Amino acid sequence: xxxxxxxxxxxxxxxxLGVSAATVSNALSGKGRVSPExxxxxxxxxxxxxxxxxxxxxALRTGRSGVLGLVxxxxxxxxxxxxxxxxxxxxxxxxxxxxxxxSRGDIATQTEAINRLLERGVDGMVVVPRRATxxxxxxxxxxxxxxxxxxxxxxxADHWQGGELIGRHLVQLGHRRVLLIGTHRDSNVQNDRxxxxxxxxxxGVDCDTLWIEKVEGEGGEGCLLGLADRVAAGFTGFAAVSxxxxxxxxxxxxxxxxxxxxxxxxxxxxxxxxxxxxxxALTTVRMDLATIAxxxxxxxxxxxxxxxxxxxAGSGRVSSAPDRVAMxxxxxxxxxxxxxxxxxxxxxxxxxxxAKIPTHPTAGEPQA
Amino acid sequence: xxxxxxxxxxxxxxxxLGVSAATVSNALSGKGRVSPExxxxxxxxxxxxxxxxxxxxxALRTGRSGVLGLVxxxxxxxxxxxxxxxxxxxxxxxxxxxxxxxSRGDIATQTEAINRLLERGVDGMVVVPRRATxxxxxxxxxxxxxxxxxxxxxxxADHWQGGELIGRHLVQLGHRRVLLIGTHRDSNVQNDRxxxxxxxxxxGVDCDTLWIEKVEGEGGEGCLLGLADRVAAGFTGFAAVSxxxxxxxxxxxxxxxxxxxxxxxxxxxxxxxxxxxxxxALTTVRMDLATIAxxxxxxxxxxxxxxxxxxxAGSGRVSSAPDRVAMxxxxxxxxxxxxxxxxxxxxxxxxxxxAKIPTHPTAGEPQA
DNA sequence: TCTACCTGATTAATCGTTTAAGCAGAAAAA
DNA sequence: TTTTTCTGCTTAAACGATTAATCAGGTAGA
Numbered sequence: 179x180x181x182x183x184x185x186x187x188x189x190x191x192x193x194x195l196g197v198s199a200a201t202v203s204n205a206l207s208g209k210g211r212v213s214p215e216x217x218x219x220x221x222x223x224x225x226x227x228x229x230x231x232x233x234x235x236x237a238l239r240t241g242r243s244g245v246l247g248l249v250x251x252x253x254x255x256x257x258x259x260x261x262x263x264x265x266x267x268x269x270x271x272x273x274x275x276x277x278x279x280x281s282r283g284d285i286a287t288q289t290e291a292i293n294r295l296l297e298r299g300v301d302g303m304v305v306v307p308r309r310a311t312x313x314x315x316x317x318x319x320x321x322x323x324x325x326x327x328x329x330x331x332x333x334x335a336d337h338w339q340g341g342e343l344i345g346r347h348l349v350q351l352g353h354r355r356v357l358l359i360g361t362h363r364d365s366n367v368q369n370d371r372x373x374x375x376x377x378x379x380x381x382g383v384d385c386d387t388l389w390i391e392k393v394e395g396e397g398g399e400g401c402l403l404g405l406a407d408r409v410a411a412g413f414t415g416f417a418a419v420s421x422x423x424x425x426x427x428x429x430x431x432x433x434x435x436x437x438x439x440x441x442x443x444x445x446x447x448x449x450x451x452x453x454x455x456x457x458x459a460l461t462t463v464r465m466d467l468a469t470i471a472x473x474x475x476x477x478x479x480x481x482x483x484x485x486x487x488x489x490x491a492g493s494g495r496v497s498s499a500p501d502r503v504a505m506x507x508x509x510x511x512x513x514x515x516x517x518x519x520x521x522x523x524x525x526x527x528x529x530x531x532x533a534k535i536p537t538h539p540t541a542g543e544p545q546a
Numbered sequence: 547x548x549x550x551x552x553x554x555x556x557x558x559x560x561x562x563l564g565v566s567a568a569t570v571s572n573a574l575s576g577k578g579r580v581s582p583e584x585x586x587x588x589x590x591x592x593x594x595x596x597x598x599x600x601x602x603x604x605a606l607r608t609g610r611s612g613v614l615g616l617v618x619x620x621x622x623x624x625x626x627x628x629x630x631x632x633x634x635x636x637x638x639x640x641x642x643x644x645x646x647x648x649s650r651g652d653i654a655t656q657t658e659a660i661n662r663l664l665e666r667g668v669d670g671m672v673v674v675p676r677r678a679t680x681x682x683x684x685x686x687x688x689x690x691x692x693x694x695x696x697x698x699x700x701x702x703a704d705h706w707q708g709g710e711l712i713g714r715h716l717v718q719l720g721h722r723r724v725l726l727i728g729t730h731r732d733s734n735v736q737n738d739r740x741x742x743x744x745x746x747x748x749x750g751v752d753c754d755t756l757w758i759e760k761v762e763g764e765g766g767e768g769c770l771l772g773l774a775d776r777v778a779a780g781f782t783g784f785a786a787v788s789x790x791x792x793x794x795x796x797x798x799x800x801x802x803x804x805x806x807x808x809x810x811x812x813x814x815x816x817x818x819x820x821x822x823x824x825x826x827a828l829t830t831v832r833m834d835l836a837t838i839a840x841x842x843x844x845x846x847x848x849x850x851x852x853x854x855x856x857x858x859a860g861s862g863r864v865s866s867a868p869d870r871v872a873m874x875x876x877x878x879x880x881x882x883x884x885x886x887x888x889x890x891x892x893x894x895x896x897x898x899x900x901a902k903i904p905t906h907p908t909a910g911e912p913q914a
Numbered sequence: 915t916c917t918a919c920c921t922g923a924t925t926a927a928t929c930g931t932t933t934a935a936g937c938a939g940a941a942a943a944a
Numbered sequence: 945t946t947t948t949t950c951t952g953c954t955t956a957a958a959c960g961a962t963t964a965a966t967c968a969g970g971t972a973g974a
Contacts, residue, residue: 187929187930187931188930188931189930197953197954198953198954198955199930199931199932199954200931200932200933200953200954200955200956201952201953201954203930203931203932203933204932204933204952204953207932209932209933210933210952210953211950211951211952211953212952212953213951213952213953216952216953230664230665231665231930231931232606232667232929232930232931233665233666233667234602234605234606234611234667234929234930234931235606235929235930235931235932235959236930236931236932237602237931237959238600238602238603238606238929238930238931238932238959238960238961239930239931239932239933239958239959240931240932240959241959243602244666245645245666248646255627256624256627256819256820258626258627258630259623259624259626259627262626262630262646262648263648263650266646266647266648267648270662275645275662275663275666276645276646277613277643277644277645277646278616278630278634278644278645278646279634280630280631280634280635282631294638294643295643296598297598297599297601298601298612298613298643299600299601299602317553399822400822400823400827402825422819422820422823425793425820425823425824426820426823426824426825428797429796429797429800429824429825429826430825432797432800432801432825433800433825433826435803451624451790452624452790452793452794452820454767454768455768455790455793455794456793456794456797457770457794457797457798457800457801458797458801459768555959555960555961556960556961557960565923565924566923566924566925567960567961567962568923568924568925568926568962568963569922569923569924571961571962571963572922572923572962572963575962577962577963578922578923578963579920579921579922579923580922580923581921581922581923584922584923599960599961600959600960600961601961602959602960602961603929603959603960603961603962604960604961604962605929605961606928606929606930606931606959606960606961606962607928607929607960607961607962607963608929608961608962609929915974916973916974917972917973917974918971918972918973918974919970919971919972919973920969920970920971920972921968921969921970921971922967922968922969922970923966923967923968923969924965924966924967924968925964925965925966925967926963926964926965926966927962927963927964927965928961928962928963928964929960929961929962930959931958931959932957932958932959933956933957933958934955934956934957934958935954935955935956935957936953936954936955936956937952937953937954937955938951938952938953938954939950939951939952939953940949940950940951940952941948941949941950941951942947942948942949942950943946943947943948943949944945944946944947944948
């Protein structure tokens with residue numbers, strides 16, 4: 179029986195055409211001097227034989243693996259799929275593969291993950307650092323995705339501006355007492371978002387910040403946040419800095435019989451998968467991850483290119499001036515004018531805000 | 547200034563010790579014949595110079611890249627982080643890297659993604675196929691993670707058994723009219739789960755199945771599911787085959803003023819990130835992804851090994867007998883005995899079921 | 915003492931590609 | 945005609961590891 183051939187190499191093509199392997203290489207890469215006719219013949223023969231170049235051999239020779247590393251702080255973060263997808267997309271578009279590394283747990287694990295990627299010879303890496311950590315200079319180009327206020331950062335969504343969008347939205351709706359909900363006090367991203375919301379709300383609005391880590395430190399994980407008390411105290415806006423916290427707030431308020439959005443409003447961040455399908459659908463702010471990923475990968479490509487040219491030198495962080503990408507407000511049903519403290523629910527019947535609800539993740543009416 | 551040395555190679559070690567590169571290789575790999583003393587000296591020198599083997603060169607020579615591919619049907623699926631994490635973990639434990647590929651979109655994209663991975667020379671791949679697709683024989687070992695009822699499958703959670711856990715749980719609580727909620731009619735996983743739930747409920751329970759795709763086909767994306775009507779019709783159990791659908795059901799019911807779990811119960815599947823933190827926390831069923839990933843990777847390792855031994859031959863799917871891994875029931879607050887149709891909410895005050903709530907993802911009391 | 919065998923190393927080929935250098939012949943410049 | 949330049953290809957040396965084959969020298973058995 180016909181043995182399945184190994185995938186043919188350049189020598190096979192060369193032999194079939196009676197030329198040298200170098201000529202085949204030149205013909206396919208378009209680099210050396212090859213007559214157009216021969217180049218055509220080579221290409222045709224390559225296709226005919228089903229030639230697939232060995233990226234391994236190429237990597238060995240050129241010193242470039244064609245692979246980027248993606249280091250994630252906590253792979254359980256629900257934002258991760260979007261980031262991974264965006265990076266994988268952007269990388270694939272320029273012919274790169276993406277090797278993932280989970281740095282879940284402590285900083286030591288993050289360093290170890292980075293080293294694993296380095297050993298595998300990645301040409302560059304995208305790092306979404308753990309909260310409050312900085313990425314040291316390592317032996318290859320690194321694009322850090324964090325928040326613009328983090329020193330040494332390269333590419334980021336403009337979390338502060340996103341916060342402003344939320345703040346302005348709430349104040350325009352008429353909210354004058356807003357509770358900000360964050361999870362981790364030491365997160366630069368969350369602090370930027372909170373700062374932005376406050377700035378957007380302006381001086382006339384009374385704000386307080388609830389850190390879930392603190393509440394849970396006292397009440398145990400998954401405990402109630404005491405939002406009903408806050409409503410009683412006059413809070414009508416609940417601006418969480420993550421859709422996960424927003425969801426927690428929303429369900430807790432609903433559970434307590436407090437109408438959203440008739441009485442109070444809830445907003446989130448990141449447009450996570452569930453935000454369009456919960457009832458009421460969450461008003462939130464989304465990052466333009468496609469753009470961020472494109473910028474990150476493009477910056478890496480430049481750095482890799484530069485490293486190849488001026489050999490030995492530039493192996494630092496890419497793109498000294500941080501790129502900040504604007505966020506977009508997605509207004510759905512969970513936000514509205516603050517209502518009276520009376521009946522938690524409107525008259526029974528169909529959901530009053532029932533309407534064409536935007537779908538995840540591109541829809542909604544993004545507002546700059 | 548001291549130029550930063552390139553990372554040294556075997557020849558550097560060999561030269562430093564006055565031996566040949568082959569000896570260094572043998573000493574480090576423990577394969578050839580090297581005197582123990584020399585081997586020690588080599589190891590010490592290697593550490594001293596900070597030697598890092600070139601996986602690329604090794605891959606070229608041995609034909610093994612040390613990389614596995616991970617193909618995902620839809621990277622936006624919230625289950626993905628858990629899968630990716632589990633696979634990355636299991637792979638790292640055996641010294642393998644993981645290259646991701648997103649086959650979002652159609653089957654053509656899935657095929658293309660697989661080809662990209664093949665070109666990159668992965669030694670094997672883990673595929674989570676799109677709904678209702680089968681993975682053709684490709685040129686390397688493949689571990690498919692799907693559901694045991696899919697033909698040609700290799701490793702899977704026992705979705706049917708997971709469904710039975712939910713079904714038995716609901717019937718024991720006293721539910722006699724249960725609505726099953728699925729999203730895609732053609733999903734083998736969902737059909738297995740639904741079958742399991744029905745089996746667990748037994749013959750005495752009245753069941754109906756609501757397919758969200760159909761509802762949305764009529765009402766638009768994100769529309770209401772009409773669950774309030776179902777409650778009016780006497781349904782007290784709402785068993786979604788995904789936590790995302792469960793969340794949708796939960797918020798819709800809460801929004802309609804229907805108490806969960808006092809009046810009706812809601813259960814989900816997969817123990818996704820939000821299930822422990824919503825109020826009430828979701829009763830759900832989790833897959834043992836760590837075990838599944840370990841099995842998948844182990845099967846791939848065996849296949850890769852076998853392929854290396856009996857050269858040319860076995861490049862098919864691994865492990866003919868499908869491994870099915872038991873799922874675990876996690877009882878939280880969203881399920882309870884069915885209540886009277888009266889007051890949607892109990893007396894105000896602290897959440898009656900407030901208790902130490904298990905945290906994500908390992909906690910809860912898994913019940914076989 | 916002579917052959918056989920074992921030990922501990924070396925040599926050299928190999929994986930598949932890239933690329934600098936070289937070379938023969940033709941075309942252009944002198 | 946001679947020199948120079950260009951064209952189109954080949955040669956050969958990498959890249960860094962693995963590994964089969966070989967070899968020198970010591971030891972043991974006959």
